[in-house]
Amino acid sequence: MVTTRFAPSPTGDPHIGNIRTALFAYLFAKHEGGEFLLRIEDTDQKRYDEKSLQTIKDVLTWLKIEPENLENPMIQSKRLDIYKKEAMRLLEQRDAYVCNCSKERLDELRQTQAKSGKPTGYDGHCRDLNLDFKDGCVIRMKVPNEKIVFQDLIRDEVSFDPSTIDDQIILKSDGFPTYHLAHVVDDNEMQVTHVIRSEEWLPSTPKHIILNKMLGFRQVRYAHVPVILSPSGGKLSKRDGAVGILSFLHHGYLPEALINYMALLGWNPKTNEEFFTLKDLEERFDLKNVNKAGAIFDQKKLDNINRAHLLVLLGDKDRLMTLIDEQSAEFLKKIDRELPSGQSVKDVLLELIVPRIDKLDEFSNHLEIFVKKPNLDETILVFRKSTKENTLIALNEFTQKAGEIPGEDWIFDQIKALMEAVVEQKNLSNGDVFWPIRYALSGMEKSPPPEEIATILGKQETLERISRAVEALQ
């Protein structure tokens, strides 16, 4: 049976790169009919963020990549005695040793090494001293002199020369284990079969393999997934804007879209399709089809995929209503009424607005136009294939004709007929008329059609807005 895990440190809003790794681990487990587990690696007391655990759980739930033990994850800080016991065992086996080198000595050592152009690393000062363990000392693993070769599920064979691996600390002076010891012990206890983690762990993998062997644990398979790069090519970091998964949530991205995009970033489905649900991915995912090279994060593509999922959501308007912001939802309910066609104003607006937005946080902007007069830019007011003169003719003629329509007839087909009449009588193109009226009413380059907006705004407000547009042009 396959078991994978997601083992984040509780240090804040989870990075999208970590979540993608979690997704791969989840998908691999599901595809193999196995288990996906959660473990919290909180052995660094300095960076601990108490809200983070809940955030991690919320995010996994929101994305629907829930670990089997979501409510009861393994927490490393509660297992200190276990790590210590294993460290002591290694000490007894002479696979590890006590080191009392001071921080100062270590810093100095590194500096001299760096200065003389040598690789930095522990020099083995305490290796053969056979010091007794006392509180305040650290324990280091004794790296044997043998070449380490292993098969990475994504990269195939990777090998390391022992001279490049130094005697890593496995138990810190505060009694906490380092990652190296803790994860090996935990993965064994959780019966993890496949360690799927970020590529940045590749260089320390030989240490983990050695530790695992020393402790007599069964072998695990490793898969190192490539990192996500920023548009400038480096590691995607906070300097590149939003990288925390929560910020994507707050910006109105759909969980299913995020999942779809993250999967495509580095994994390929071996088909030309690109739209996938979680279920689809569970069926098709294979580590063999994960790319080796890092992939640059492309927000445009994410937006595009989000749009595709948004369109699908139109088929489930009840869910859609729960996803848009509260104010917008309330507003829609307030103005909702049945139209002669039998459709509701709410549904019509949903249908009109959703295809025009990339993400849900833009939704309220589209509703705002019904309560707030837009700021107009006279250069946008003129359709790109039109002229200022024709725009003025169109707006003025529309105003004049509109005056003749009684208030109770102010509904879309009438208004549309009106605009069509202007086109015909003044010998203009559709763009000459529809574009400036729509922009005058909405102030947006993308918005529902003018007659729809005008109907909801009412005759008086419509004419006021058009007259403001005429003023802006003159």
Added chain:
RNA sequence: GGCCCCAUCGUCUAGUGGUUAGGACACCAGGUUCUCAUCCUGGCAACCGGAGUUCGACUCUCCGUGGGGUCACCA
């Protein structure tokens, strides 16, 4: 700097010795005899360089070059 990993359109990628090097995003043009959007059609655009191996290399090997990662009592 040492070590490790990587390298096809601007971006995500398909391609496993013989292809007009395919798809998607973005961009551009056109269409949907109603604007913007949606949708549809078309266009632009790539094998990092050099040696080898081979009848034949984007595909295999080596060397460069470039990019990334890592060298903590952080994970």
